[in-house]
Amino acid sequence: MDIISRGFSGRRSPENAKLPPGQYLTTDFPVLSAGPTPHVPLDRWEFTIDDGTHVLRRWDWKSFRDLPSETFTVDLHCVTRWSKLGTSWEGVSLDTILMDVQTDASYALARSYGDYTTNLPLNDLRNKQAWIAFRFDGKDLAPEHGGPARLLVPHLYLWKSAKWVRGITLMPHDKPGFWEGLGYHNYGDPWREQRYSGDK
Amino acid sequence: MWRIGTVVALHDETPTARTITLEVPHWPSHIAGQHVDVRVTAPDGYSAVRSYSIASPPNSHGRVEITVERLPNGEVSPYLTQEVAAGDRLELRGPIGGWFVWRTQQTEPVQLIAGGSGVVPLMAMIRSRAAAHSTAPFRLLYSVREPQAIFYRDELQALIDKDHSLSITYAYTRVAPSDWPRPPGRIDASVIASAAWPSNFAPTCYVCGPTSFVESATDLLSASGNDRDKIRTERFGSTGERK
Numbered sequence: 001m002d003i004i005s006r007g008f009s010g011r012r013s014p015e016n017a018k019l020p021p022g023q024y025l026t027t028d029f030p031v032l033s034a035g036p037t038p039h040v041p042l043d044r045w046e047f048t049i050d051d052g053t054h055v056l057r058r059w060d061w062k063s064f065r066d067l068p069s070e071t072f073t074v075d076l077h078c079v080t081r082w083s084k085l086g087t088s089w090e091g092v093s094l095d096t097i098l099m100d101v102q103t104d105a106s107y108a109l110a111r112s113y114g115d116y117t118t119n120l121p122l123n124d125l126r127n128k129q130a131w132i133a134f135r136f137d138g139k140d141l142a143p144e145h146g147g148p149a150r151l152l153v154p155h156l157y158l159w160k161s162a163k164w165v166r167g168i169t170l171m172p173h174d175k176p177g178f179w180e181g182l183g184y185h186n187y188g189d190p191w192r193e194q195r196y197s198g199d200k
Numbered sequence: 201m202w203r204i205g206t207v208v209a210l211h212d213e214t215p216t217a218r219t220i221t222l223e224v225p226h227w228p229s230h231i232a233g234q235h236v237d238v239r240v241t242a243p244d245g246y247s248a249v250r251s252y253s254i255a256s257p258p259n260s261h262g263r264v265e266i267t268v269e270r271l272p273n274g275e276v277s278p279y280l281t282q283e284v285a286a287g288d289r290l291e292l293r294g295p296i297g298g299w300f301v302w303r304t305q306q307t308e309p310v311q312l313i314a315g316g317s318g319v320v321p322l323m324a325m326i327r328s329r330a331a332a333h334s335t336a337p338f339r340l341l342y343s344v345r346e347p348q349a350i351f352y353r354d355e356l357q358a359l360i361d362k363d364h365s366l367s368i369t370y371a372y373t374r375v376a377p378s379d380w381p382r383p384p385g386r387i388d389a390s391v392i393a394s395a396a397w398p399s400n401f402a403p404t405c406y407v408c409g410p411t412s413f414v415e416s417a418t419d420l421l422s423a424s425g426n427d428r429d430k431i432r433t434e435r436f437g438s439t440g441e442r443k
Contacts, residue, residue, distance in 0.1 A: 003204060003291055005240040007283040010248050011275045022249055024275065031411040031435050034299050036418035036428050080251055114428070144415055182298035196296065198201075 018075075019083050020190035026082040031144045034178065038113040038164050039143055047132065047149070048167040049101055056101055056170075061148070064132070067092045072131065074154035076161075077190040091133030091152060094125040097168075105170035109177060110151050113164040118177035119186070120153065120160055122170065129155055132165060157188040157195070202239060202291045203227070205264060207284055213351040217317060218281040219255060219267045222290060229258045230295035232302045232328035233321045233406070233434075236266065239291040240276055250276045253320040253408075253434075254295065255352075257327035258304075264292070267351060269317040300406065300434045304332040309401045312340040313387075313417050315409020319351050321434060322408060326366065330359060339403075340368045341395045343387050343413065346375035369395035387413075392420045399425030408434040 013025060042061040049057040059067070069092050076084045108122045124130065133152040134141050141147035146163025153160045159179050180186050185194040193199060205222030212218050234254055241247040256265035270281040284290070302310065302325040312322040319342055329338060344350050350370070360366050371391055372384045382391075397403040405426060407417045414435045421431055 003241060003289050004243050005279070005290065006285075006288060008240045008242050008279045010240075010242045010246045012246055024248065033433060033435065035433055036422055036431050037415060038428075081249055144411065178299075183296060 018085065020077055021193045022195075023077055023081055023083040023190065026084055029084060029087075029145065030078070030080070030082055032078065032080060032159075033144075033163065034116065035114055037143050040113050040148055040164060040166075042148055045148055046166065049097065049170065050167065051103065051105065051170050056103075057097075064092065064149070065134075067096055069134075070131075074152070076154055076158050079157040079159055079184065079188070079195050083190075088137055089131065089133045089152060090135035091131035091149075093128060094130040094132070095128060097132065098126065101170075103170045105172055107171040107174045109169040109171055109175060110160075110162040110165055111167045111169060112162045113166050116162055116164070116178050118151075118160050118162050119171075119175055119180055120156065121174075121187075124153060124156065125168070129153065155189070157185075157190050159184065160188055202293050205290050205292045207286050207288045207290065208263070210284070210286060213267055214349050216281070217267055217269045217351060219265055220280060220284060220290075221256075221263055221265045222292065224262055224264050224292060227262045227264060228295070230254055230264075231298075232257060232324040233300045234295035234297045234324075235321070236264065236292045236294035237296065238266070238276070238280070239293070240279060241291070248276050251296070253324065255320045255323050255327075257324060257331045259331065267317065267320045267323075300408070300432050302328065302404075302406065304328060304334055306404065307334075307336050309337045309397050309403040310339070311397050311403040311405040311421075312338065313396070313405065313407045313409075313421075314340065314342045315413030315417070316344060316349070317351070318407075318409030318413070318434070318436070320408075322406060323352055323356075325406065326356075326359065329366075330363070335365055337365045337397075338367075339395065339397055340366075341371060341387070341391070342368060343371040343373060343409070345373050347372070347377055371395070387417055387420065389420055389423065392417075392424050396421070396424070399427075402427070402430065405431045406434075407431065409436070411435045 045061045047059045048055050071090045073088045109119050130153045134149045151162040151165045205224040208223045209221035235251045239249045252266040255267045268280045271277045314322050376384045
């Protein structure tokens with residue numbers, strides 16, 4: 001049941017029509033993180049794909065940046081209800097990263113510097129839906145936004161787009177990540193408003 | 201699930217911030233540091249939702265308090281700080297969040313660092329500790345623009361007067377009281393060194409405030425030897441960049 005808030009009129013914008021339910025538009029870029037921002041020197045940075053036991057692929061910064069990259073423009077939706085439209089990025093597609101990886105796994109756990117984790121179906125990382133991004137708005141990605149590189153999976157709420165990403169673990173079974181174990185939805189589709197555990 | 205809260209009290213903390221006390225039937229209680237989503241709905245059905253930290257301690261007999269700072273271009277905060285009256289009803293969802301929380305079973309030293317209205321969830325921790333008669337040693341470092349911007353000032357003073365394992369240090373960024381020993385300015389290493397627990401006490405640190413404040417406070421805590429795993433943060437607002 002909706003209750004009418006006496007005296008509230010709100011601010012409607014035509015842009016709201018383009019937003020998932022319950023989101024509002026912002027033009028700045030808020031930051032949400034559970035802990036301190038890690039500062040990862042590029043000469044110590046690495047990115048690995050593993051299966052929980054063995055490292056299957058490993059890149060240092062140079063070999064990662066030697067991978068073919070692409071620029072792309074996407075909308076971002078944060079579970080804290082702001083959305084930012086038309087953000088431009090440069091990154092390496094997960095299709096490129098996963099190209100030579102043979103696996104029967106159905107799930108992935110993204111791992112970050114600072115020990116953050118987030119889980120998602122492996123299929124959500126494929127088919128031009130996900131990138132390891134290292135430039136935002138034409139500039140190197142700032143540490144508070146996840147630099148030197150972050151996962152970007154814009155069709156899910158932004159907590160799935162792990163900042164300071166250092167690798168992906170391929171898993172036969174699903175396993176909750178950091179926020180997924182603390183009351184947030186396991187999948188996080190903004191268009192179905194899957195914010196908290198218990199949301200359908 | 202949305203719950204209905206009835207406004208039972210309003211209190212202005214500062215000229216721009218108001219505490220709203222809601223009575224919420226069947227409130228499941230909460231843990232200090234958690235937040236609620238608040239939904240307001242216009243007569244034509246348009247609604248907006250924002251998250252607010254809970255200021256009240258757990259087990260407050262179905263009462264939930266939030267303190268809302270009015271944002272100059274806000275959509276919901278001007279309504280909550282200027283329009284809402286006693287007897288009005290608001291929709292709430294929560295409590296939400298299981299990370300930026302302090303539980304009454306915790307006994308280790310705690311360092312709280314607040315920037316402006318970031319004090320709200322930390323106040324819930326201080327109140328929760330007092331209500332539970334916890335003796336966990338707490339320190340609050342509270343950075344505000346000026347003395348008039350302090351939330352909960354009298355209550356904080358009363359708490360430190362009777363409890364020697366709670367201490368508070370204010371830091372002023374724009375205007376300090378005339379007898380204040382430090383000129384106004386942002387928190388720096390010397391403030392951390394004098395006001396925060398030494399890192400060998402291994403405090404759990406909770407830092408809440410605007411993004412730039414949290415970034416610098418957590419960097420200072422790390423630089424003074426605190427384990428990054430013991431620093432929990434909650435940020436609000438933007439990075440200061442605007443398109």
